Amino acid sequence: MxxxxxxxxxxxxxxxxxxxxxxxxxxxxxxxxxxxxxxxxxxxxxxxxxxxxxxxxxxxxxxxxxxxxxxxxxxxxxxxxxxxxxxxxxxxxxxxxxxxxxxxxxxxxxxxxxxxxxxxKRPALVLALPSKSNKPKILVDAGANAEVKSEHFYDFAREGIAYAKFLNLDNPRVAVLNIGSEDEKGNTIIKEASKILQEKEHINYVGYVEARDLFDDTCDIIVTDGFTGNNVLKTMEGTAYFILHELKETIKKGGLFTKLGALLLKGSLKSLVNKIDYRSYGGTFFLxxxxxxxxxxxxxxxxxxxxxxxxxxxxxxxxxxxxxxx
CATH class of the missing domain: 3.40.718.10 (Isopropylmalate Dehydrogenase)
Structure with a gap:
């Protein structure tokens, strides 16, 4: 013991x-x-x-x-x-x-x-999110630092990599959240952060990722400032629960075949609910x-x-x- x-x-x-x-x-x-x-x-x-x-x-x-x-x-x-x-x-x-x-x-x-x-220099909230693959997607920072400097993205990457190792992700791919995947996109802080991460040979940096691609298998760790990260997180939660609400309303108003279909999908729907249920993740690490x-x-x-x-x-x-x- x-x-x-x-x-x-x-x-x-x-x-x-x-x-x-x-x-x-x-x-x-x-x-x-x-x-x-x-x-x-x-x-x-x-x-x-x-x-x-x-x-x-x-x-x-x-x-x-x-x-x-x-x-x-x-x-x-x-x-x-x-x-x-x-x-x-x-x-x-x-x-x-x-x-x-x-x-x-x-x-x-x-x-x-x-x-x-x-x-x-900057501890951050590190959170595991669901993704299309069976692997968790790691978000850093999920809300601790509203304002950051480009150098802080290096701290966020290291914190995310440590958490990835804890989740058994080998050589995790790190990406910076941006408004586009092209090199010329983003503000000065984002561009400087990308350059810093590119120069770190021990970090498997893969470039930019857009918010719409968060669930795809393009990277394992998304680093961003806490203001953006927290808004992304809450948007995801709100969207997920909105979809579930609308699905329930559609089933409730539907006819016999709709209800039978829902009954057949009950197991799959429960699995979806568990995937977005915060209780199953335990909590957010402040690394x-x-x-x-x-x-x-x-x-x-x-x-x-x-x-x-x-x-x-x-x-x-x-x-x-x-x-x-x-």
């Missing part, structure tokens, strides 16, 4: 603390982690749950961060669960930390409390900081929390942080 420890923010998320505790229990029941691997950061445990988690390590912390908390304020809230969790990462008391709380506050905590890795930091979806239920703990534990076991080339 290993001695890895993964912390979970008791107060993070719309459904906390119940969803967090139930997620921890879900993870233990399904043997994602053992009790020795799990640490709850926060101590407002209800009598209903206290006996069920009596064998877990609990670190006292306060519920001080809300969705309205400004990112910079978290640095003053040193008794908060988020601050304490990231501090434990820095001090190697945790090998990973998961939170479904305020994204901006978590990114600030990760950057300034846990600290950046040596040689990394480039000193430790495994996972941002779970704010509306995570117990299953999503359990999956976030699972991917954090496996990333720590894989030693993901050391895979980022410095």
């Amino acid at each position: 290993d001695n890895l420890k993964i912390g979970i923010d008791l107060y993070g998320g719309d459904n906390a603390p119940n969803s967090v505790i139930e997620g921890a229990l879900f993870a233990l029941k399904n043997k994602y982690l053992s009790p020795q691997n799990l640490v709850i950061v926060g101590n407002d445990i209800t009598p209903e749950h206290s006996e069920k988690i009596s064998n877990l390590e609990i670190v006292p912390a306060k519920n001080l961060i809300t969705n309205e908390t400004k990112p910079t304020e978290v640095l003053k809230l040193k008794e908060s669960s988020m601050y304490i969790g990231c501090e434990m990462l820095k001090n190697n008391q945790l090998n990973g930390f998961v939170s479904a709380g305020n994204t901006g506050a978590l990114l600030t905590s990760g950057t300034f409390v846990a600290g950046r890795l040596r040689g990394i 480039g900081v000193n430790g495994i930091l996972v941002k779970a979806h704010g509306s995570s239920d117990s299953e999503a929390i359990a999956n976030a703990l699972y991917v954090a534990y496996n990333a720590a076991k894989f030693d993901l942080i050391k895979k980022i080339e410095l």
Whole structure:
């Protein structure tokens, strides 16, 4: 049995603390982690749950961060669960930390409390997306850095490559998101970023990729600024759920043969839903900081929390942080 420890923010998320505790229990029941691997950061445990988690390590912390908390304020809230969790990462008391709380506050905590890795100027949110092939497509940055310099794309590429190795993608192809595939397309930052990546022999850089080709097998890693990346992500989510909604409405209004056809396609439709369901991905990695930091979806239920703990534990076991080339 290993001695890895993964912390979970008791107060993070719309459904906390119940969803967090139930997620921890879900993870233990399904043997994602053992009790020795799990640490709850926060101590407002209800009598209903206290006996069920009596064998877990609990670190006292306060519920001080809300969705309205400004990112910079978290640095003053040193008794908060988020601050304490990231501090434990820095001090190697945790090998990973998961939170479904305020994204901006978590990114600030990760950057300034846990600290950046040596040689990394800009940590980024790294996310696995579905694609037409069976391989995941990696998006960097998914929302951490709204404004970037061209040199930061090199950090994003290294972070994406490390995550690709974690997902068993060999020699992953890196592309820069652009408004066209031609060399003359794009703004100054994009063109300079492309030139930087071309000059890095250890990076398998394949050029530009357009947003409409994100799901094609043209590359494995897409690097972009966080403003663009987050908008791409939310557009994808919105479009996917719109299509599913319209499909359901069409079936509901259709005749007998439409409903029979839908019944025959039930298994395929369920597979499609699972492919775009955020709960199956566990969470978004914030790479480039000193430790495994996972941002779970704010509306995570117990299953999503359990999956976030699972991917954090496996990333720590894989030693993901050391895979980022410095």
